[in-house]
Amino acid sequence: MINNKAEMDEDSEKIINTGCCHDCGGRCVLKAHVKNGKITRIETDNEKEPQLRACSRGRAYRQRVYSEERLKYPLRRVGERGEGKFERISWEDALNHVASKILGIKKKYGNSAILFVPGGGNQGMLHGVTPVGLMLNQIGGYTRMWGIPSYEGALFASMATYGTMMTGSARDDLLNSNLIIMWGWNPANTVWDPGTSLWLARAREKGIKIIAVDPIFTDSAAVLANDWIPIRPGTDTAMLIAMAYVIITENLQDQRFIEKYTVGYDAYKDYVLGSEDGQPKTPRWAEEITTVSEQTIIDLAREYATSKPAALIAGWGPARAAFGEQYSRAANVLCAITGNIGINGGYASGFMRAYSSRESIGSTGKKKEGPIKQL
Known part of the structure; x- marks a missing residue:
């Protein structure tokens, strides 16, 4: 029997609204059901149309979170490259090692010698491009590649x-x-x-x-x-x-x-x-x-x-x-x-940035407009 409100809150299931971070062009709704600090299941948008419904890949995020293959702590290679031999180290040791290497390169060669080559597979705020770039800017900047192979x-x-x-x-x-x-x-x-x-x-x-x-x-x-x-x-x-x-x-x-x-x-x-x-x-x-x-x-x-x-x-x-x-x-x-641009049923192929879920609303809540105005 639950004797107090704290135990009741801890044992009750909560629904946490979040989103899928895959960089697939989608911005799908995920609803994580959490009980006792653990995700029990994930569902997606079930509200009125239009819905931002996640595919099976997004709804399988629970498996990613609790996978036995997920890295949960820093590992340092102890064997030859390719041998697959690693040892566990503390977060403090890992952070100090990486930071000292970056600062050492900066001191010896300058900030331009720090090449930042980000990936685009994750658009989350913790694992995306932004936090790494902000961190490197705090020590004077970095070199970034021109363009990107993706698009x-x-x-x-x-x-x-x-x-x-x-x-x-x-x-x-x-x-x-x-x-x-x-x-x-x-x-x-x-x-x-x-x-x-x-x-x-x-x-x-x-x-x-x-x-x-x-x-x-x-x-x-x-x-x-x-x-x-x-x-x-x-x-x-x-x-x-x-x-x-x-x-x-x-x-x-x-x-x-x-x-x-x-x-x-x-x-x-x-x-x-x-x-x-x-x-x-x-x-x-x-x-x-x-x-x-x-x-x-x-x-x-x-x-x-x-x-x-x-x-x-x-x-x-x-x-x-x-x-x-x-x-x-x-x-x-x-x-x-063929004149298939600017008409219903046609399509202006190209970068295709005009995703309805991505570009229609800006951070201010107002609809974004491109340089081509509707007549």
Whole structure:
């Protein structure tokens, strides 16, 4: 029997509202049920729509917290590198050792010799980039790498093509599309905003055709797509430019949109048709590079250009390569010459920063606005 309020509070279960820290584009709600200081289960958003519902990965955080493989204290290597031999040391010893090494490097070489290469897999306040950067700034600063392998190609391409990184549309707008192309994009695993897979599933149920272009038969291709087009890794740019060749030579481009909203089309056309370098970027030319058949490239180009509004969603993955920004630029330009930008059911591919759960509300509680104003 519980004899006092303190024991009652300790034994009762509390629900702690928190969020998932995975850097997947989602910002999902997690509700941790805690009893006696221990998480008993985790649930997600069950309030009114729109919901920020976590996937099974986020709802499995309890397993991560209590995993036997989780590091709970500092370990120091005692064997040769790669042997896997470590000894446990105190937090005080670990902190003093790391701090003395950092200060020693600063004294001998200066702050510029301290290279900070952060990862992006966790967006939590304790384990993210911010606390480490703030700490190093307290001792005079550090050197940080330019760009980031995760999204630099897509970011550069968005700024070069649109002049903004705020691209993309709300996921529910996909229900207004006549065609959706998932290019190097696997939201069934990578999420890309809460509810993305749900809206894609609703689109398919509505009869909207979904095509996946990817070297791998991904979960998204298996579950969401009507068609899968395998492509040789790293050759996406060639296929996108060959699609532009079909669209331009068959006069399927949106000339009115091009003349009103774009610059540089004539120079781009000269490159695609081969006037610049003597090599027309035909589907047959692309077939030898990509292993995607000439006819498949022609069919996809025609379908994308004539199914307006159509959403070409080019993922970041193919841009994580040498000259990967050219893939992102090629996809962005294809969206532009077909006039699939700024319309319901279309999609301005690119950096895709406009996640509805991430960018719509700022710290002040007011809705954020990009440089492109709605007319």
